[in-house]
Amino acid sequence: MTEPDVARNEKELLNKERLLELLGLELDSLENLPENPEEHRSVGIIGTAGHVDHGKSTLTEALTGKFPATHSKELLQGITIKLGYSHLDVYLCPDDPLPQALVSNANLKCKKSSKPKHLRCYSILDHPGHEILISTMLAGASIIDYGLVVIAANEPCPMPQTREHVTALEVMGIKDIIVAQNKIELVSKEQLFENYKQIINFFENETSYGIPPIIPVSAALRINIDVLLAAILEYFKPKQPELSGDPLFYVARSFDPNLPGTPPEKMIGGALGGALKRGELRVGDEIEIRPGYITEKNESIPLISEITSIQTDGGHKLDRAIPHALIGIATKLDPGITKADGLAGNIAGKPDRLPPIVKKVTIKKIKMFPKIVGAKVDMRNPPLKKGEQVLLNIGTNKNLGIIESSDGEEAEITLLRPLAMPKNEIAAISRLVEREYRLVGYGILDY
Ligand code: GDP
Numbered sequence: 001m002t003e004p005d006v007a008r009n010e011k012e013l014l015n016k017e018r019l020l021e022l023l024g025l026e027l028d029s030l031e032n033l034p035e036n037p038e039e040h041r042s043v044g045i046i047g048t049a050g051h052v053d054h055g056k057s058t059l060t061e062a063l064t065g066k067f068p069a070t071h072s073k074e075l076l077q078g079i080t081i082k083l084g085y086s087h088l089d090v091y092l093c094p095d096d097p098l099p100q101a102l103v104s105n106a107n108l109k110c111k112k113s114s115k116p117k118h119l120r121c122y123s124i125l126d127h128p129g130h131e132i133l134i135s136t137m138l139a140g141a142s143i144i145d146y147g148l149v150v151i152a153a154n155e156p157c158p159m160p161q162t163r164e165h166v167t168a169l170e171v172m173g174i175k176d177i178i179v180a181q182n183k184i185e186l187v188s189k190e191q192l193f194e195n196y197k198q199i200i201n202f203f204e205n206e207t208s209y210g211i212p213p214i215i216p217v218s219a220a221l222r223i224n225i226d227v228l229l230a231a232i233l234e235y236f237k238p239k240q241p242e243l244s245g246d247p248l249f250y251v252a253r254s255f256d257p258n259l260p261g262t263p264p265e266k267m268i269g270g271a272l273g274g275a276l277k278r279g280e281l282r283v284g285d286e287i288e289i290r291p292g293y294i295t296e297k298n299e300s301i302p303l304i305s306e307i308t309s310i311q312t313d314g315g316h317k318l319d320r321a322i323p324h325a326l327i328g329i330a331t332k333l334d335p336g337i338t339k340a341d342g343l344a345g346n347i348a349g350k351p352d353r354l355p356p357i358v359k360k361v362t363i364k365k366i367k368m369f370p371k372i373v374g375a376k377v378d379m380r381n382p383p384l385k386k387g388e389q390v391l392l393n394i395g396t397n398k399n400l401g402i403i404e405s406s407d408g409e410e411a412e413i414t415l416l417r418p419l420a421m422p423k424n425e426i427a428a429i430s431r432l433v434e435r436e437y438r439l440v441g442y443g444i445l446d447y
């Protein structure tokens with residue numbers, strides 16, 4: 001990613017044309033983007049990141065028109081608990097000047113009377129920012145392609161979970177990020193620029209990203225959403241799906257698609273949400289799910305089922321699923337097994353073509369951070385100890401493990417629950433710090 005220029009003062013930051021110049025956005029090239037109105041197939045998955053209440057969900061709504069709460073409890077408490085799915089369709093109004101000509105499914109109106117042309121779609125995975133939910137963020141980060149880091153302009157930067165989420169993006173190997181500097185209407189121009197400098201400082205000095213594109217926005221007042229769309233088109237380039245090889249689907253969520261009170265004869269099978277890491281799946285395919293159903297004795301029973309339908313995160317039906325898109329797969333599974341994320345953290349693919357189910361793993365090439373990145377105060381991060389319980393995020397799987405032995409670089413770990421994930425998958429390690437799990441390091445899965 002080439003580094004954009006930075007604004008030298010608040011005037012530059014608040015001038016749309018200058019901002020576009022600084023970001024290096026080539027607006028002319030956007031007009032020639034291919035039209036693809038029929039398929040609604042995402043070109044990549046954007047994951048939100050950032051401290052609680054900085055506006056991740058509101059910004060997702062400003063982009064897509066849908067507040068990503070999946071749960072009545074979430075709406076009630078105003079925080080995201082689970083992974084929220086949204087679908088972003090980007091359109092261009094042919095007769096309007098750029099960047100105003102860029103609109104999305106949140107607001108499909110052109111200023112002139114022209115009809116918007118569909119340019120591209122993305123999946124958005126909205127992460128919870130609350131400090132106790134870092135493992136949910138890490139599970140989501142294992143299937144995303146780009147990070148949209150939301151930082152509120154009315155708080156000092158970085159707040160603890162801004163730092164922790166950005167570290168999580170780095171650990172998960174996410175290369176492309178955009179920062180939305182949010183809530184800009186709440187601060188003075190001078191405060192806005194001060195905060196902008198703090199953001200630059202943080203990324204330059206504490207991360208491997210260098211200076212990312214930073215776009216001042218107001219998610220609530222829908223300010224600069226067009227500039228953000230331009231940046232998304234420019235910096236979040238379509239991903240090339242790896243179609244060869246056995247399909248490998250990471251289950252991020254699972255649910256019972258039947259409304260309460262549906263009579264048994266009308267009930268449909270359980271649904272899986274997530275993304276393919278490679279290969280393709282089609283309606284009618286037989287699939288295996290591992291580790292599958294976990295018995296009371298902690299034994300796993302892999303499940304076999306059939307795909308009855310495939311949907312995008314926007315509800316569009318597909319006959320084939322490919323990587324870099326959030327999808328929902330309807331199956332013939334008992335919805336009692338899939339309800340309430342019962343199968344989140346599983347993998348699905350062709351029967352007998354999936355990684356083995358293991359309970360003991362080796363985490364290799366461990367890198368522990370010098371400090372606890374998500375803590376509110378500076379805290380040392382000592383090496384892993386024999387007997388210590390850690391939380392492992394491997395792919396979409398969250399698991400507790402006991403350290404059997406560790407020499408600093410490698411650790412033998414006995415898992416609390418069976419796991420099926422491919423070797424060499426990234427293992428994010430969290431440990432208990434003041435009664436909450438904090439991200440403290442990472443390594444590579446082996447068994
Ligand atoms: P999240 O925890 O990062 O997902 O944050 P939310 O999107 O739930 O927003 C947290 C609070 O900030 C809510 O009350 C929002 O209405 C508010 N909020 C979000 N964006 C803006 C903004 O641009 N301006 C203002 N004033 N409030 C905002």
Ligand code: MG
Nearest residue numbers: 056057079080
């Ligand atoms: Mg939220």
